Each structure stands twice: as C-alpha cells, then as structure tokens.
Amino acid sequence: MATPNGLARIETHGTTKKHENGVCHDDSATPVRAQTIDELHSLQRKRSAPTTPIKDGAASPFAAALSEEERHRQQLQSISASLASLTRETGPKVVKGDPARKGEAAAKGAPVTPQKHHQHHHPAAPTIAVSDSSLKFTHVLYNLSPAELYEQAIKYEKGSFITSTGALATLSGAKTGRSPRDKRVVKDEAAAQELWWGKGSPNIEMDEHTFLTNRERAVDYLNSLDKVFVNDQFLNWDPENRIKVRIISARAYHSLFMHNMCIRPTDEELESFGTPDFTIYNAGQFPCNRYTHYMTSSTSVDINLARREMVILGTQYAGEMKKGLFGVMHYLMPKRGILSLHSGCNMGKDGDVALFFGLSGTGKTTLSTDHNRLLIGDDEHCWSDSGVSNIEGGCYAKCIDLSQEKEPDIWNAIKFGTVLENVVFDEHTREVDYTDKSVTENTRAAYPIEFIPNAKIPCVGPHPKNVILLACDAYGVLPPVSKLNLAQTMYHFISGYTAIVAGTEDGIKEPTATFSACFGAAFIMLHPTKYAAMLAEKMQKYGATGWLVNTGWSGGRYGVGKRIRLPYTRKIIDAIHSGELLTANYKKTEVFGLEIPTEINGVPSEILEPINTWTDKAAYKETLLRLAGLFKKNFEVFASYKIGNDSSLTDEILAAGPNF
Numbered sequence: 303m304a305t306p307n308g309l310a311r312i313e314t315h316g317t318t319k320k321h322e323n324g325v326c327h328d329d330s331a332t333p334v335r336a337q338t339i340d341e342l343h344s345l346q347r348k349r350s351a352p353t354t355p356i357k358d359g360a361a362s363p364f365a366a367a368l369s370e371e372e373r374h375r376q377q378l379q380s381i382s383a384s385l386a387s388l389t390r391e392t393g394p395k396v397v398k399g400d401p402a403r404k405g406e407a408a409a410k411g412a413p414v415t416p417q418k419h420h421q422h423h424h425p426a427a428p429t430i431a432v433s434d435s436s437l438k439f440t441h442v443l444y445n446l447s448p449a450e451l452y453e454q455a456i457k458y459e460k461g462s463f464i465t466s467t468g469a470l471a472t473l474s475g476a477k478t479g480r481s482p483r484d485k486r487v488v489k490d491e492a493a494a495q496e497l498w499w500g501k502g503s504p505n506i507e508m509d510e511h512t513f514l515t516n517r518e519r520a521v522d523y524l525n526s527l528d529k530v531f532v533n534d535q536f537l538n539w540d541p542e543n544r545i546k547v548r549i550i551s552a553r554a555y556h557s558l559f560m561h562n563m564c565i566r567p568t569d570e571e572l573e574s575f576g577t578p579d580f581t582i583y584n585a586g587q588f589p590c591n592r593y594t595h596y597m598t599s600s601t602s603v604d605i606n607l608a609r610r611e612m613v614i615l616g617t618q619y620a621g622e623m624k625k626g627l628f629g630v631m632h633y634l635m636p637k638r639g640i641l642s643l644h645s646g647c648n649m650g651k652d653g654d655v656a657l658f659f660g661l662s663g664t665g666k667t668t669l670s671t672d673h674n675r676l677l678i679g680d681d682e683h684c685w686s687d688s689g690v691s692n693i694e695g696g697c698y699a700k701c702i703d704l705s706q707e708k709e710p711d712i713w714n715a716i717k718f719g720t721v722l723e724n725v726v727f728d729e730h731t732r733e734v735d736y737t738d739k740s741v742t743e744n745t746r747a748a749y750p751i752e753f754i755p756n757a758k759i760p761c762v763g764p765h766p767k768n769v770i771l772l773a774c775d776a777y778g779v780l781p782p783v784s785k786l787n788l789a790q791t792m793y794h795f796i797s798g799y800t801a802i803v804a805g806t807e808d809g810i811k812e813p814t815a816t817f818s819a820c821f822g823a824a825f826i827m828l829h830p831t832k833y834a835a836m837l838a839e840k841m842q843k844y845g846a847t848g849w850l851v852n853t854g855w856s857g858g859r860y861g862v863g864k865r866i867r868l869p870y871t872r873k874i875i876d877a878i879h880s881g882e883l884l885t886a887n888y889k890k891t892e893v894f895g896l897e898i899p900t901e902i903n904g905v906p907s908e909i910l911e912p913i914n915t916w917t918d919k920a921a922y923k924e925t926l927l928r929l930a931g932l933f934k935k936n937f938e939v940f941a942s943y944k945i946g947n948d949s950s951l952t953d954e955i956l957a958a959g960p961n962f
C-alpha cells in the first residue's frame with residue numbers, strides 16, 4: 303500500500319482489527335476502569351489476602367481471638383519496644399510502611415503510641431517531647447517480600463543491580479569478610495562461669511555498660527533513619543528447639559540476606575510470633591566510638607547472652623549476622639544436650655545422612671550440594687536425640703570461579719531472590735564474571751534452600767552415618783581420603799586444620815596452616831572439648847564412621863602441585879556414601895597413621911597416596927614432618943583437658959595425632 307510520500311504504511315501485528323471504510327476501530331479490549339492515572343495505578347496492586355482467616359469467637363476454640371487490628375497493634379508495640387532507647391523515656395513512635403509512599407503507610411497501620419518504660423519516675427504528667435527523636439516516626443518495613451526488597455535496594459542503595467539471571471548484586475562496603483577480632487561478648491557472672499575465655503577463645507570480653515553504650519548508639523542511629531527493616535524469622539528446623547529471631551537493619555540488602563538465610567515463617571506463624579527470643583541491631587554503616595572502653599577499631603560485633611541481643615557497628619558484611627546467630631546457637635543448644643555443628647549435611651535416597659565439617663572454603667557447601675542426594679543444609683546444624691536439623695533456611699555459597707559445569711545446582715540457584723555479594727558484572731548485559739576478584743576473593747551468593755532442587759524440606763534427617771572432616775591442605779601431604787577411628791576423628795575435630803592460600807595474585811605465597819577447634823573456633827562459645835565430648839558420644843551411640851578428606855593440594859605443595867580436581871573429590875565422597883569405602887583395602891601412612899584405601903571407583907589409584915604424586919620425594923618427607931610438627935604444637939594446649947567421663951578416650955585422642 304503506497305502512501306503519498308512513497309513509504310509503505312507500517313502494519314502492526316494486530317491484523318485481526320476490522321477495517322471499515324478505511325477506519326481502524328481499536329476495540330479489541332475493554333477500556334480500563336480508571337478516570338485518572340492514580341486510579342489506574344491503584345488498580346495494579348491488590349492487598350495480600352491474609353492466609354489465616356480472622357477467627358471469630360464462635361468458630362474458634364480460642365475464645366479471645368484477636369482482631370486483625372489488635373494483632374497489628376501488638377506487633378507494632380513489640381517493634382517499638384525493641385527499638386526503645388534505654389536512656390530516654392519512651393520507645394519510638396513506629397509506623398509501618400515506606401515513608402516515600404505517604405498516605406499508604408497510614409492505611410497499613412496506625413502509629414503506635416510508644417510504651418513508657420520508666421513510668422514510676424514520671425507519674426501521670428502528660429508526655430512532652432524531650433528530644434527531636436521522640437517527635438519523629440520510625441517507619442518500619444516489616445518482613446518485606448524479595449520483590450519489595452529489590453525495589454528498596456535498587457532505589458536507595460548505591461551498588462545494587464539486577465544481574466542477567468535476576469539476582470540482586472550488591473556491595474557489602476569496606477568489609478568483605480567477618481571481623482573476628484572485633485567480636486565482643488558480655489562477661490557477666492554467668493558468662494564468666496559458662497563460656498570459654500582466654501587463649502584461643504573467640505570470646506573477647508566486654509562489660510554490660512559498654513554493651514549498653516553500643517546498643518544505644520545503634521538504636522539511636524536506626525531511629526534517626528527514614529526507615530528501618532525488621533525481619534521476624536526462625537532458626538532451627540527442629541520444631542521443639544526453634545528460636546525466634548528479630549533482625550533490625552538499615553539496608554534492604556541485609557533484610558533480603560536474612561530473609562534468605564533464616565527460616566521464613568508462614569503468615570500464620572508470623573501472626574502469633576510474639577516476643578523474639580533474640581534480637582539483632584544491625585547499624586553496620588555507623589561506626590563504634592573508639593573512646594568507648596574495649597573498642598580497638600571502628601567495628602564492633604557485640605553479643606549479650608543475658609539480654610539476648612547482638613549489636614553490629616562498623617561493618618556491613620552480612621555474614622556477621624548469620625555467624626553471630628550461630629554463636630548464640632552454640633551457647634543455647636548444648637545447654638539442652640544438643641550439639642551444634644559448623645557442618646554441611648545431606649541425605650541419600652535410603653536415608654543415610656552425612657555431615658561435612660570444615661573451615662571456610664574447604665567444601666561444605668560445594669560437596670553437600672550433590673545432585674544425587676537431598677540437601678539438608680550447607681553450613682550450620684544441630685544433632686539432637688531425634689537426629690539432625692538445619693539451623694538455617696538458606697545457603698551461603700562461595701562463588702569465586704563458579705562454573706555451571708562443576709556446580710550446576712549452585713549456578714542455577716543464582717536467580718531472582720538471590721543476593722550476590724561483591725561480584726563483578728558487565729555494566730550493560732549484567733552478566734556476572736565469576737572469575738573477577740576486583741572487589742574481593744570472598745564473593746558470595748545467599749539463596750533460600752528451596753532454590754536447590756533436591757532440598758530436603760523440612761530440613762531434618764535421621765542420625766548421621768558418616769562424619770566427613772574436610773581439610774584443604776595446601777601443603778599437599780594429607781591423603782585425598784582416609785578412614786578414621788573414633789579417637790582420630792576427635793583428634794582432627796579438635797585440631798580443625800586447613801591451609802588455604804589467600805591473596806593468590808601477589809605471586810606464590812607460603813601456605814599457612816590454620817587450626818580452628820571444632821572446625822569453627824570463631825563461633826563456639828564453650829570450651830572445644832565440650833563439643834568434642836558430645837560428638838564422640840553421639841558418634842559412638844549411633845555408630846557413625848569418621849573420614850578425613852583433603853580437598854586441597856596433590857602432587858606438591860601450593861605453587862608446585864595442583865588442587866585435587868573436584869570430580870575426583872566427588873567420586874571419593876560417593877564411595878563414602880555408598881559404603882564402598884567401608885569394605886575397601888587399606889594401608890596405614892607414616893607419621894599421621896592414617897588408613898588410606900588402595901582403590902576407589904573413578905579415581906586414579908596413584909593419587910590416593912600423596913607421596914606417589916610428588917616428584918621430589920625428599921621435599922614430600924620434609925613437608926610432611928613440617929605439617930606434623932604444626933599439628934603437634936597446636937594440640938599442646940588441649941593435652942591437659944579431659945574429654946568426656948572416660949579418661950581412656952582422652953589418652954587415645956592424644957595418641958591419635960602424628961607420631962614421629
């Protein structure tokens with residue numbers, strides 16, 4: 303069809319339109335039912351339907367069922383109490399909703415009159431605002447959904463972007479890892495008695511008053527903001543030992559991270575949430591004050607077990623929240639006879655459970671995420687008389703050099719809803735370059751556990767059959783796998799060895815041995831032998847077998863040899879799960895006295911004995927002795943401790959180390 307200027311008329315896809323007298327009546331859809339653009343926008347969003355119908359008195363067994371409004375009021379009251387200053391008269395006036403959406407906030411929840419805390423000091427007189435902070439509202443964004451948190455992050459937090467697969471890429475600021483030297487624990491009378499203090503302990507003391515000073519600093523900072531995020535969630539999938547946690551934070555990134563990492567309550571569970579068992583005040587963008595007693599930097603991560611509170615100042619690294627709560631579980635659970643573990647955990651189709659212990663970067667997440675097995679969890683578990691339970695609701699995978707081929711399940715979990723920390727991506731396509739270490743080597747993905755297709759929900763399982771201790775040995779002298787007796791398992795559990803080489807860009811660096819008791823000394827609260835005794839007792843009672851797996855170097859130390867190929871490690875792990883290794887032939891190594899199998903399906907036999915893979919045999923011997931010496935030296939401090947009621951076990955454990 304030619305037009306006067308010679309150009310063809312553009313035809314659209316809507317070819318079903320009727321042409322009458324050359325006039326196109328676009329009547330294919332009914333017009334929108336809105337008179338204004340605001341009305342149109344209001345049509346777009348509907349109110350989430352409450353999943354629990356409001357119980358009316360007659361139908362409900364609970365005669366005094368609360369009205370929705372009353373429940374709402376109580377929820378805000380509870381948040382106001384959490385955010386209350388301890389030095390001023392009242393809690394803040396809290397209101398739900400985004401301050402940027404004026405008008406809507408009021409519809410979502412009326413402001414709550416702050417609760418008085420020291421009423422006896424201030425009788426009947428009408429309250430007069432004594433500070434600017436009591437004149438303003440604290441806007442609370444309560445348990446937002448991932449979509450809402452994405453919008454908050456992208457609108458208000460620099461460095462937040464959607465990647466090509468839909469994950470939320472963000473930056474954790476100046477800190478890209480935890481700050482263990484800035485951790486403080488209130489040493490009151492009870493804590494002085496119960497906790498592990500002194501050399502080797504992760505618990506650095508602070509007093510109650512200093513804690514309150516930092517708490518006040520955090521609370522004032524949070525209340526000075528336009529809005530705060532509040533997450534009410536759970537820890538521990540064992541329903542009898544579930545802990546209610548509240549996380550108050552300033553960043554959507556932190557709220558989404560904890561949404562993914564803690565157990566997400568159903569709407570019904572949320573309505574009856576009540577008072578949390580533990581509260582985190584995350585004021586990470588705000589520093590602590592070095593005039594404050596006990597502060598040695600601008601960062602402080604403070605735990606007060608008596609108050610059931612944690613305060614974060616001066617670090618935005620989200621792992622502090624996850625691991626801070628883990629510390630709390632390491633205190634609460636053993637009190638109930640439950641062992642808390644820095645381990646991954648998965649289960650075979652026949653119900654055989656394996657635990658994977660290991661320090662950071664040794665393979666807990668990588669090896670527990672196994673396409674042929676059900677994932678119970680990747681990092682934190684409890685072992686009680688009824689079996690194992692995951693503490694968390696999500697996984698936190700390292701993603702440096704992540705590949706689709708080697709770790710398909712983790713790769714596919716990086717999608718809408720996942721937080722991607724400190725990764726580098728193409729500014730246009732938003733494709734992530736997982737090899738890029740420009741921001742940090744510790745790039746991470748935090749996703750809800752159900753993003754792994756074979757997650758075991760609920761995340762609980764029967765008693766473990768195998769206990770796998772992972773060490774990434776950059777010295778290259780530990781065998782890829784060895785079978786341990788109980789005393790050896792305890793020896794290696796208490797030692798908690800790994801040697802990873804950090805900062806690989808600065809040329810070849812010496813491997814440095816790290817010994818971290820219970821494969822997580824940074825998180826334990828009691829003396830390591832307490833956890834070790836519990837582990838020994840449980841392994842004996844339920845007949846679990848211990849294994850030591852080296853996921854590190856082979857064919858020479860770091861710089862000479864290579865890291866053991868992941869497919870080989872997977873085959874080794876398969877052979878442990880299947881029981882193949884229980885019946886294999888073994889030979890004992892020199893110095894460490896480890897039982898190593900002579901053959902494993904799918905693994906070249908020569909790599910099973912490290913000396914075979916070293917060309918320089920003298921260097922092998924020397925390195926082996928060097929590492930053995932480090933083990934010995936590290937264990938000296940434990941020699942004077944008794945493990946369990948049976949001193950014969952203690953003697954056996956002491957004898958289970960290297961002999962030379």
Ligand SMILES: Nc1ncnc2c1ncn2[C@@H]1O[C@H](COP(=O)(O)OP(=O)(O)OP(=O)(O)O)[C@@H](O)[C@H]1O
Nearest residue numbers: 661662663664665666667668700853866867868871
């Ligand atoms: N043979 C191997 N076995 C296990 N992991 C390997 C191996 N070779 C390379 N890797 C890599 O090592 C890293 C192991 O990290 P992983 O996230 O599993 O550590 P983690 O033990 O879960 O630590 P964290 O407690 O810090 O989360 C992954 O990046 C993985 O790809």
Ligand SMILES: O=C([O-])CC(=O)C(=O)O
Nearest residue numbers: 480621625661662681698
């Ligand atoms: O806590 C972190 O930052 C990551 C982790 O899992 C560990 O270090 O064990």
Ligand SMILES: [Ca+2]
Nearest residue numbers: 666667681698
């Ligand atoms: Ca992990």
Ligand SMILES: [Mn+2]
Nearest residue numbers: 644661662681
């Ligand atoms: Mn960990």
